[in-house]
Amino acid sequence: MADGGLSIGQVAQRTGLSVHTLRLYEREGLLASEVRRDGSGRRVYSAWDVEWLANCVKFRASGMPLTTISRLAQLVRAGSGNEAERLELLRAHQRHITEQVAQLRDCLDLINVKVASYERHLTAGASGDPWHQQRPPAPQEHRIDGA
Numbered sequence: 001m002a003d004g005g006l007s008i009g010q011v012a013q014r015t016g017l018s019v020h021t022l023r024l025y026e027r028e029g030l031l032a033s034e035v036r037r038d039g040s041g042r043r044v045y046s047a048w049d050v051e052w053l054a055n056c057v058k059f060r061a062s063g064m065p066l067t068t069i070s071r072l073a074q075l076v077r078a079g080s081g082n083e084a085e086r087l088e089l090l091r092a093h094q095r096h097i098t099e100q101v102a103q104l105r106d107c108l109d110l111i112n113v114k115v116a117s118y119e120r121h122l123t124a125g126a127s128g129d130p131w132h133q134q135r136p137p138a139p140q141e142h143r144i145d146g147a
Contacts (some may be wrong), residue, residue, distance in 0.1 A: 005036065005044035015053045022053070030056060030069050032076040052076075063100070064093050 012019050026035055026043075036044040054074075059069050072089050075082045112126045114131075121130040 005038075005046060006050065008043045008045070010055065011045045011050055014050055015057055017053065025053070025056065028066065028070060030066065030073050031052065032073045034077075059093075062093070068093065080130050 008015070008019050008022055012022060025031055031049065033049060035049060056069055068089055072086060074114050075086050117130050
């Protein structure tokens with residue numbers, strides 16, 4: 001754009017968000033500043049808008065709900081004086097992500113054990129299924145009548 005701003009299409013390319021999603025984000029109050037309009041009414045995004053949207057992409061990728069992003073944007077739009085609330089929103093999400101990372105580490109540990117097991121199995125030229133070889137024996141039925 002001639003005035004140094006970016007069109008909605010350019011912002012879509014830079015952020016990976018669709019034009020539809022950008023309009024939705026604006027409508028739902030997820031942007032931290034009001035998007036300017038040119039003389040023809042077309043949106044003109046600033047570099048700061050693009051930076052904010054890049055943060056939003058990461059927030060969403062990490063599972064942050066749109067309502068939380070909206071609240072954070074509202075606080076940023078309101079200006080200084082609410083930094084403690086912003087910090088608490090981010091800390092709450094940080095705790096959530098930390099829990100997710102711990103769960104993913106547990107999953108990765110299991111996958112690593114299984115990969116190592118199959119690698120050993122294939123390297124040794126062993127027969128049979130290593131997954132079944134690790135299975136505990138089936139419990140035997142116990143009869144109460146002594147038979």
